[in-house]
Amino acid sequence: MNELLIIIFAPLIAGVLAWWLDVRGIREILGVAGPAVSLSYLVKLYTTIDSGGFVNYTVNLGGFSFNFALTQLSWIFGMIAGVIGLAAALGMASTSKSGYEWLFALMSLTGVLGVFLSYDLLAFFIFWEIMTFGSFMMVLRYNRSASLKYFVLSVIGAYAMLLAIGLIYARVGSFSFVDVYRAFAQDAALGVAGGSTVFSTFDMAAIFGLLLVAFGVKAGLFPLHVWAPDAYSETNQSYTAMFSGVLSKAGVYGFIILYMLMGYRLVSALGTFRGVPSFGYLIAFLGGLTIIVGGLLAALQEDIRKLFAYSSISQVGYVLVAVGVGSALSMEAGVYHAISHALFKGLFFLVVAAIVHRTGKTEFKDMGGLAEKMPVTFAMAFVAILSLAGIPPMVGFASKWLIFEAVISQNLPILGGMVFFGSAIGFVYLIRFTYAVWFGQRPTDLEDTRDAPLPLAIGMGILALLNVVFGIAPGLVAGELNKIIGKEVIGGTIWELDIGVGRYNGLLLTVWLIVGLLIAAIIYFLGAKARRVPVTDTYQSGNPVTMEYNLTIRRDFFRPLREALSFWLGISFDDLYRDVAKATEEFADILRRYVYNGNAQSYAWYLGIILLILAIWGV
């Protein structure tokens, strides 16, 4: 069997076996083995990819040939899927209850690996659907209405993608990425030369719009993000590490593929805006809105799972901004942030999984003082917090810094503002997670909380380690990213990033950080007088503390923010979609009452009228 097929199908086979045997212990081992096999084969193929090689494989099935290829880009995304998949599987070994969950979690991992490794549009679409189906079944197990919302939006995205693929196939006559790329490149050259093109401007706009919807749904692009908060929070939280960490990257990967396959033609058809391709600017602008909306809503959540779901949407917005801007640097920054988002968001959801698994509670008001009871989990959460907030020497800093530089160097003030705002709002919601869950008074019913179970802790450990390693040695990632573009966009050593306008040295920073901490520790131990701070709630925003307006870190902490935003919060896309659904239902009701009215004579009339129309038409 070919190595690429093993990489793609190992999780699915493991999942099926785990579901079929369904013996506690064995199914966990099988479930962890699936992603581990994929990951080890990806690591094994590194040497081939590293030397500029290219692994491809074609399956002929029922008259169609499905191409798979491992390029530098798909290797990087495949590694994201492999690492996060393995960590999430380790987490699931502690939190999953049945073979059902293993089957569909690993099925969605197979789907996403297939999406990354497929090299033609048809295989891409089929694996895309396998991924959607697996994740849909995972949500269905926990919450019906959340899964339905996810399903409906996914189906809209899938149809949009299918239509776009159909439009491309009708003109190109092939699904293969190579042929599609060649056709679009040729078309772009013809368009620039003024010749007649195969794809008209309208075709290009239609294909782009359809693919924007298709990939936007999966990436959680505003305003198609409404499924994500519910779906991320209403499922096994260990699985959400994979869901938010890897599956949302499929949308990002789609946008990158869009750029690579038809970027030139789209630029020649749709023009540029402020020196950026205008279609890319649209992606970036929607990504920026996603950052703001996701960030603000994350700050207003009272449920940990919801908070991180919105925060995940917000962070994917960064990636989309960077991918949309479309310069070589911003492309690399986008992929870098995709990696770091997968690492820290996967870690966050595993931490949440550990909290939910051990306490059974999900809301801030029931939490507090867990740092003493769950020290390992707290350490992991601390790494994740630093990484998401973009504090060196974590990987989140390196990638966010690259995005800032990429956006600023392209002279895009609005996008820059959005990105900076997103970072600020990131602190706002993280500070609440930090204090409300880990510090302060502990509710009495959490007194006998134990630390995270071992497999979950191992899963968290892998991700936390990578968060730190890639932060201290950002050049490890940058070196791989440079190979996508084929030239040294981000220079420097493995410790240092150098992009011409600025440098960032992870190792040096870490050294100084440790020195600073040592100095602080020396001062502390030499005789800082420790004073026990009484636990009081100091946050009132100038409002008197009454029972109705009791803003503590655990309850209604950002109520002033909510009140300030009340007008904007009234505009809910969730409600809009619900209204559309309701209008459809009412329309169907009207049809039922007046058209499908149960009177056979009316039907005879319809028949007569249709025959008359056909006769006039001359059929």
Next chain:
Amino acid sequence: MISAYYFGAISLVLIGLYAVLVKKNLLKILVGLSIMETGVNLLLISIGYVSGRSAPILSEGIGPNQAVDPIPQALVLTAIVIGVATTAMALSAAILIYEKYGTLNVEEIRRLRG
């Protein structure tokens, strides 16, 4: 100038159609169906007619070239039988409907309403 056969046959179909579409009594609708069916049969027969030729029965002095088109006749023979069968079934349905609802007015028969 359209032939009188065609004109008559199509008129019968339209009269039947009018009864089916407009009349409220189930039996009248069935009568309309029967009329429509007669019209269709007449139309089919008149399509096969060739002026001046005789019935398509091979006998002395009448060869294949002196007969009218036999195919519509066979078709119509089938159609008549089908028509009778459907009418009989529809009538039995009408009897059942009357027993169940006590009316033959199609607007008052509510079974099909959703």
